[in-house]
Amino acid sequence: MHKKVFQLLVDNTSGVLSRISGLFSRRGYNIESITAGLTADPRFTRITIVASGDDEILDQIEKQVSKLVDVRDIKILEPENSVYRELALVKVRTNSEQRQGVISVADIFRAKIIDVAPESLIVELTGNQEKIDAFIKLLEGYEILELARTGIAGLGRGIENVTYL
Numbered sequence: 001m002h003k004k005v006f007q008l009l010v011d012n013t014s015g016v017l018s019r020i021s022g023l024f025s026r027r028g029y030n031i032e033s034i035t036a037g038l039t040a041d042p043r044f045t046r047i048t049i050v051a052s053g054d055d056e057i058l059d060q061i062e063k064q065v066s067k068l069v070d071v072r073d074i075k076i077l078e079p080e081n082s083v084y085r086e087l088a089l090v091k092v093r094t095n096s097e098q099r100q101g102v103i104s105v106a107d108i109f110r111a112k113i114i115d116v117a118p119e120s121l122i123v124e125l126t127g128n129q130e131k132i133d134a135f136i137k138l139l140e141g142y143e144i145l146e147l148a149r150t151g152i153a154g155l156g157r158g159i160e161n162v163t164y165l
Helices: 016-027 055-066 097-108 130-138
Strands: 002-011 031-036 044-053 071-076 083-091 112-117 121-125 143-149 153-156
Touching: 002 016, 002 055, 002 153, 016 031, 016 044, 016 055, 031 121, 044 055, 055 071, 083 130, 097 121, 097 130, 121 130, 130 143
Parallel strands: none
Antiparallel strands: 002 044, 002 071, 031 044, 083 121, 083 143, 083 153, 112 121
16 A cells, blocks of 8 residues: 555636545545645645555546546645645643643644643644654643644645646
8 A cells, every 4th residue: 555645736616626535435545635725826726635545546546536627737746856744733631730741842843832721732733744643642641632634735846847727
């Protein structure tokens, strides 16, 4: 099993995300994460999908997705030629004695404390998946009350593969 990051440029129309995710569910393909948002041109949406499977399945995903009417461009974001980021919000139960320990771990990872309550902290962290996984692992001695991760957003490095429509 391999992972591949697909970057799609699609028409910004209602139901486009549903049609793309429907293709995955009909074919039994696995989506590990999916993110979507407007581009600099509001006519288009950029969708980043991380999928897993063997090479044959991943090739089929690329071919099937590229056939969809709304898809204007599809690229594979190779790790060595791309930048990936993910956002995580982590709510940790803390009392007054534990609070500084969580803040210290957050500082090491350049995370931000974005909410402080009497019995919890919310930490905001951005980075690659490995960084976020490492941060969560270091919090094992604390109780994580809630965790929200956005999934990967990514762009290719440089200007060689920019799509102009």
